[in-house]
Every structure is written in C-alpha cells, then in structure tokens.
Amino acid sequence: MSEIRIQHEDFDPGAEIEALNGAQGSVGAIASFIGLVRGDDGLIAMTLDHYPGMCEREIAAHITEAKTRWPIQALRIVHRVGRLIPGERIVFVGVASMHRQAAFQAAEFLMDYLKTRAPFWKREERPSREDWVEAKAVDDESVKRWH
Amino acid sequence: VKILYFAWVRQRIGLSEEDLRPPASVTNVSQLIEFLKSRGAGYAAAFNDLKTVRVAVNQQHTALDARIGPDDEIAFFPPVTGG
Numbered sequence: 246m247s248e249i250r251i252q253h254e255d256f257d258p259g260a261e262i263e264a265l266n267g268a269q270g271s272v273g274a275i276a277s278f279i280g281l282v283r284g285d286d287g288l289i290a291m292t293l294d295h296y297p298g299m300c301e302r303e304i305a306a307h308i309t310e311a312k313t314r315w316p317i318q319a320l321r322i323v324h325r326v327g328r329l330i331p332g333e334r335i336v337f338v339g340v341a342s343m344h345r346q347a348a349f350q351a352a353e354f355l356m357d358y359l360k361t362r363a364p365f366w367k368r369e370e371r372p373s374r375e376d377w378v379e380a381k382a383v384d385d386e387s388v389k390r391w392h
Numbered sequence: 393v394k395i396l397y398f399a400w401v402r403q404r405i406g407l408s409e410e411d412l413r414p415p416a417s418v419t420n421v422s423q424l425i426e427f428l429k430s431r432g433a434g435y436a437a438a439f440n441d442l443k444t445v446r447v448a449v450n451q452q453h454t455a456l457d458a459r460i461g462p463d464d465e466i467a468f469f470p471p472v473t474g475g
Contacts, residue, residue: 280475293474294399296467299451324474336475356475362453364467365474366399377400380471 247312247320249304251295253327256337265319265341272318276348277339278356284331289370291378293326293335296364300324307358311340314354315347322355324365357388393424393462397438398469401445404438413462421447422456424466438468446471 246267250256258279265275282291304322311317319341329335338355342348367378396409414427425442428435439445442456448467449458460466 295474296396296398296448296451296469299448299467302451303453360472360475362472363474364398364448364469364472366470367473368399377470378473380473 246318247308248322249301249308250321250323251297251300251326252323253325255325255334256323258334258337261321261323261337261339265321265339267319267341271343272341273343274345274348275339275341276345276352277337278352279334280336280356282329282331282333282335287371288331289372290328290330291335291370292328292368293324294366294368295324295326299364303363304355304359307355307362310358311351311354315340315342315351316344317342317347317351320351320355322359324359324363326365354391357384357391360384361388393460394465395424395428396465396467398467400470401438401468405434419459420456421449421454421458421460421466424460425456425468444470 262275262277266272308320317340321339323337325335338352340348340351361384369376369378394411397405397407402408414424418424418427425439429439446469447454449460450465
C-alpha cells in the first residue's frame with residue numbers, strides 16, 4: 246500500500262504514521278521523516294511551486310524502485326505546495342517494513358530522490374528580496390550513493 | 393506542441409504555458425529552444441544559460457537532444473529544489 250499526496254493544507258504526522266500500521270501485527274518498524282521550513286537569514290516565507298502530474302509520476306517511479314530494493318509493507322509521501330512560513334511542515338515520508346534497516350534506508354532513498362528529481366521549486370521571501378532557491382551540489386552527491 | 397514553464401523560467405518568459413507550432417525543422421529540444429529564443433527577450437533571458445535549465449518531455453526528465461513531436465508536452469524549469 247502506498248499513497249502519494251500533494252496538497253496545500255497541512256498534514257497530521259501522527260495520523261500519517263498511524264495509517265502506516267496496517268494489518269494487526271504485520272509491521273515491525275516505521276521510519277518517518279518530516280521536512281520543515283527553517284527561518285534562517287530573516288526568511289519570512291517560502292512558496293513551493295510544482296509540476297502537477299509529473300511530481301506524482303516521478304515520486305511513483307521512485308516508490309516502485311524502493312520496493313524492488315527493500316521489503317516495504319506500506320509507504321506514504323505527502324508534499325505541500327503554496328506559501329509556507331518558518332516552522333511549517335513541508336514534506337512527510339513514512340515507510341513501514343518488517344525491520345528497521347529497510348524502513349530507515351527506504352525513507353532516506355526516497356527523500357534523496359524527492360530532492361533531486363521531483364519537480365518542486367522553492368522561492369524564498371526575505372525583507373529586502375525574493376529569490377528562487379538554487380539546487381545544492383550536496384543533494385546531487387547524496388543521491389549518488391544509491392546508484 | 394504544448395510547452396510549460398516553471399519557477400524562474402516562467403517568470404522570465406511571463407507565461408506558464410502555451411501551445412505553439414514550431415517550424416517543421418524543429419525536431420529536438422535544442423532546436424525548440426533556438427526557436428523559442430527568437431520569440432523575444434524574455435525567452436532569450438530564460439534560455440541564456442542552458443546549464444541551469446532542465447527539460448521534461450511528456451513528464452519525464454530528458455536531455456536537450458531528445459526528439460520531440462507535435463503531440464508532446466514539453467516542460468522547461470530550473471534544477472528542482474523540493475523536499
């Protein structure tokens with residue numbers, strides 16, 4: 246079971262994690278990641294733009310890939326779009342598996358691909374200017390370990 | 393072809409999408425970019441440095457030499473920064 250949602254509204258991390266715990270007693274481990282808007286350098290807000298359709302396809306392709314690598318029982322990815330202020334949640338990745346290594350690794354794999362392949366773009370608002378966030382070389386490096 | 397623009401590519405061009413009929417000589421993404429650059433200063437600014445532009449054909453990441461046809465959906469955007 247996997248679910249991908251792209252939405253403006255916030256999500257409830259507890260409810261997302263609970264939803265990963267499916268059939269009674271079958272799941273041994275749930276790993277989750279939540280990305281937040283960091284308010285450094287005077288950031289007022291961040292606006293997320295995305296390519297509807299391609300985002301879902303790209304994420305689905307990497308979920309398929311993750312499932313060939315690890316025994317995943319359930320998986321949820323929620324990504325918000327629109328204007329978000331510091332402290333708000335941006336993204337949730339949750340993976341349920343029988344064992345912790347698979348859950349941790351699959352969650353990290355999916356986040357690395359989400360950051361480097363899924364068509365989302367961040368624009369930052371600061372008191373004196375607005376800028377599109379530039380892609381980071383460190384993210385490209387992170388994704389290479391899964392090749 | 394249907395062409396979509398995102399993030400600063402959209403801002404420089406001033407459009408989020410358009411339907412265009414490029415000349416028959418345009419058969420790949422690079423040629424489409426050359427055609428678009430001839431359409432105005434905003435396009436020229438958007439495609440000034442191709443190292444900073446990514447392309448998707450029919451919602452799949454692809455290279456600049458990818459072939460394109462009249463029914464394709466082509467999107468131009470900067471390197472992605474989600475997550």
